[in-house]
Amino acid sequence: MALNVVVCVKQIPDPADPGALDADFTLKRDVKLILDESDSYGVEMALQLVDTAGGGEVTLVSMAPNGEVSGLRTALAMGAAKGVLVSDDALAGSGARETAKTLAAAIGKAGEYDLVISGVESSDGYTGVLPQMLAAQLGHPMVSFAKSVEVADGKVKVSRQTETGSQDVEAPTPCVVSVTAGVVEPRYPSFKGIMAAKSKPVDTLALGDLGIDGGNVGWAGAGQEITAVEDAPARQAGEIVEDDGEGFQKIVAKLEELKVI
């Protein structure tokens, strides 16, 4: 049985670099972008599911500025077959809802699929609402916070993380599943994979190709406006001491001072 999976991958500025904001207060994104680690789990999960099914392929979908494909290449090197990128200046300033609209339209161009996988939340924007919006746009059932996913007989079975434990959830395909970080071990791209990724197809689309009006996305369509960015009140500098074997006494003294012992 073949299984076709679409994986949403966000390409983000390297979180290891100090973050910076543009003059319009949005995250500076005209730097080299990388595959969001949060999405490497979705890519791995999809590759494993296709493997288990014994056929089918993984298609990536991403929205990013300046025709950026570095993060997509990483996921292609892991084993995804092809990518769809939406890049358009009119998308700048988009919120989660506009991004979901755009990705839904792009998924419509990705061919037949059984399952759409995403991360639970991205590392930079972390609104944690995009996958559910995407499902609502597509009219598909949605299972969020998946820890494990199985596909059989036109259904997905998910063990879903909850605040108090977990749930066993089932939904008919096609559906959208968001996977939590750490549930699978993302593979490192092999040298062969990296070479092969260079010639895998990435379809780059603009809003016009998707029939989306620029006035409904980006700053124009966001329905929210960033008015200011302020420094958070800094914590007062504390006392930092090198342990000379008696460091624990400092902690005891602090706990006594705070009257907790």
Place this chain on the structure above:
Amino acid sequence: MALSKVWVFAETDENGSLTTLSKELLTKARDLGDTVEAFYAGDGNDIAESAGAFGATAVHATGPIEGQLLGAPVGAALAAAAEGVDLVLGGTSYDARDAFAVASVKLDKPVISNTTAIDLDGDAVVTTVPVFGGEKLVKTKFTAGGPMLCLVRPKSYEASESGGGAASVSSVDVPGDAPSATVLATHVEEREGPQLDSAPIVVSGGRGLGDPAKFEEYIEALGKKLGAATGATRAIVDAGWVPYNKQVGQTGKVVKPDVYIAAGISGATQHLVGMKGSKNIIAINKDPEAPIFSVADLGIVGDVHKVLPALIEALNAKG
């Protein structure tokens, strides 16, 4: 100028009690709106009194949603019922995120997520969202009119009762056509001892502990000694040392205890957003450059394998 009507997406815990987060939101809603009401995915009578005590005059309830994930049906019900509501506040909980996302699409209105403060500027609603691990605060204004959908992080406000009586209960329709996912079984993990969200002291451990046995030996032992809840970083939750319900941070719990002890924790931004609101922070890390020291009131640059056993012994000696 206050808004005329503010709704709170009320939630209950595994015992059926209104969550602290819902109480915090109801408390804040009283500042923002002339009328405060609750929306509840369950039997409204179950929370009429508790929501009333925190200022809600009405509970709009869907009735129990059985055998289905809440997001799609409840999000659609919320969208259909929220006409004329200026602002809907929810927590950044799993169910609220699922439901608000669906309501957002149905209403074609944005969601502002991870808010830690909500203020009125004239009749505009301005939210505060921390970025870069809480170093910067972004102010975002809703510009598309109501219903404005806003998800608020736990412990952004302190809950206080209004002295209000029981809220009236009315039922809202759940559209039957939502594409739904079936819940086959629900598992509740046992929670014992002091709880992370409420304990006055929290002791947390990270990868610097070296191996899972040390979590038991140091962190649990210290926790027991201090009557503290124990927490962890995602690194050791992902590694399977401790269950997810101990995770502190962006994707875990937000804690604000009087004392937070961080042992072998680097202080990644995603961890800091979950604990930097603690009143006093004590950190132990062998790396003097570890970012955790930037938020510590007392930092010990040292080896957890030396400092913690000595600390536990000293506390034991004090009885």
